[in-house]
Amino acid sequence: MPIPARSTRVSVKITDVAAAAGVAPMTVSRVINTPDRVSPETAIRVKAAIAKLGYVPNLIAGGLSSRRSRMVAAIVPTIAHPMFAGLVQAFTDALRQAGYEVMLSLSGYGDDEAQVRALLGRRPDGLLITGASHSKVTAQMLTEAQIPVVEIWDVAAQPIDMLVGFDHGEVGAAVATFFHAKGHDRFAVFSAGDSRALARRRGFTEAVRRFGGELIADPVLPAPSTIMEGRAALRDLAPKLDRRTALLCSSDLLAFGAITEARVLGIAVPERLAVCGFGNFELSAANDPAFTTVNVEGAETGRTAAAFLLRRLAGAPPAKQDRVHVPFRIVERDST
């Protein structure tokens, strides 16, 4: 006795195409996935059937069978930040060209354990995660998932697998050195409260101390950073700006806010206040005055991370060179 269909036929499947073309389902599969193993005549017949029926292969079923989902998961704190928006865009573009779709997960600046679990349930072929310090559970899940993992935007003593990042403390120190070389001896830093911004702040303040410089303020502001926070922080700082001061901001948005408020208050930039941002957003180059900032190549990071994953997905073994420090550089403009 035939078993009744579980539900009404809802979409065309490979057997329908096979029947229409007079071939076996496997042959249809080959036409789609390995066309050079099919005779041209057969391929033409099958393609005609595919077009006629409007067949869209079910990649979920294919993935279950082949154990390759052709999806890659990405966890970033936010895309409201131009840095990560550019990174995600480049990462997504590179992977789609190779036939992979991206599942995007936005973590805020908090814990990512639940998200990692939800994503791994979809059996992605690879995963990108922002940051390099994870909870024990998260790290274990990632390791046991047996898929290539790229950590970005930070460096780790013990990377899970691959890494495309940089040392945020070094960035802070580099900016301090840059200011010091220009003769500054009085400093301030506005920083968001997330771990990486705080690492830059620490690198900056420690270098200032080494140079024997004076640190007049180092407020920690809520993440994510806003222009308004930068303006407010500068208003607070203004009474102390009687002498020439060099200011590092943990984001170009803060820097823009500080520069804007300085103009409103009549504080000359860069004469009385030198400002350096972070991120090299369009704003930093397009503002008047264009301002100095740290460039970190978000898009390049995304492309590199995608390339690393693709190489491993193509079968390459893990290698030492899968851990790179992306270069950062100070882009000097008119605010310093």
Next chain:
Amino acid sequence: MPIPARSTRVSVKITDVAAAAGVAPMTVSRVINTPDRVSPETAIRVKAAIAKLGYVPNLIAGGLSSRRSRMVAAIVPTIAHPMFAGLVQAFTDALRQAGYEVMLSLSGYGDDEAQVRALLGRRPDGLLITGASHSKVTAQMLTEAQIPVVEIWDVAAQPIDMLVGFDHGEVGAAVATFFHAKGHDRFAVFSAGDSRALARRRGFTEAVRRFGGELIADPVLPAPSTIMEGRAALRDLAPKLDRRTALLCSSDLLAFGAITEARVLGIAVPERLAVCGFGNFELSAANDPAFTTVNVEGAETGRTAAAFLLRRLAGAPPAKQDRVHVPFRIVERDST
């Protein structure tokens, strides 16, 4: 003769958990999906086994069986634009809370046929797409996919299914009316070249004509818009700014660029040049001068689109009220 395993056991599966807990696989499935249909004692044993083995259910397999992928696809032009970044963030947050993952596809400002095909192959349970005019093929694929679809950010004479958008021509006309009411009779508009920005431009210029106003310039700039384009366009316009003029920009980035360049050139805003942007980015409120813009509630659109999809995914039938025009409003600030 036993058939050899296709490949080495790579991850824990439901049968492993079942064996460890001394129950049938189906019972494990129930503990995960419908816990109230399992006795508390059994549930405890199964949960212990899950935790001990680190079991992460394979949602691909579950999806194939249940014909529900618990994924939703989203196609937006870009996330480099704060408008869409906020929209995607809100959409993603709302869906994740309901247990859905989002597959994000960035279309640029071009054709989306290939992307729709790639996404539908993953059998998403629902789909969000930006814009309301699609190629015949795209429209047909979306219709035949038999899933709820939301079109956003535009209105359509014949929506595919649900809609959360607004009429871009009306926005342009509203800004023209706003300027006219303030006594302006000389106008200009800077517009990006994408279809929706052009619709706003047309709405603006047609309204200007109706009022008998003078249109002194209406350049079309490349999409996506940048601050620098706004500055350059204002430099071109400057020679004609001998009399008071009202300028609409198709993006806050263009408006910021225009205002910045006006300051550099010594053109007083709003006295000689009134400027209205579009998007209500943080920049518009936080700049000095804060500038007038059109607010369109990107995040609200994302949330509404998610709510529409979720309602249908929960079984609600299609309804008239699934087509809403999101309100826009002119936020008046110091530039007009």
Next chain:
DNA sequence: GTGAAAGCGCTAACAG
């Protein structure tokens, strides 16, 4: 409340 059987739509593996 729990279990056994069947199969979701596709592809790996092998045979011809």
Next chain:
DNA sequence: CTGTTAGCGCTTTCAC
């Protein structure tokens, strides 16, 4: 070059 067979890991369905 093409076809057959046997699952991929889960859930639906139905029986107990």
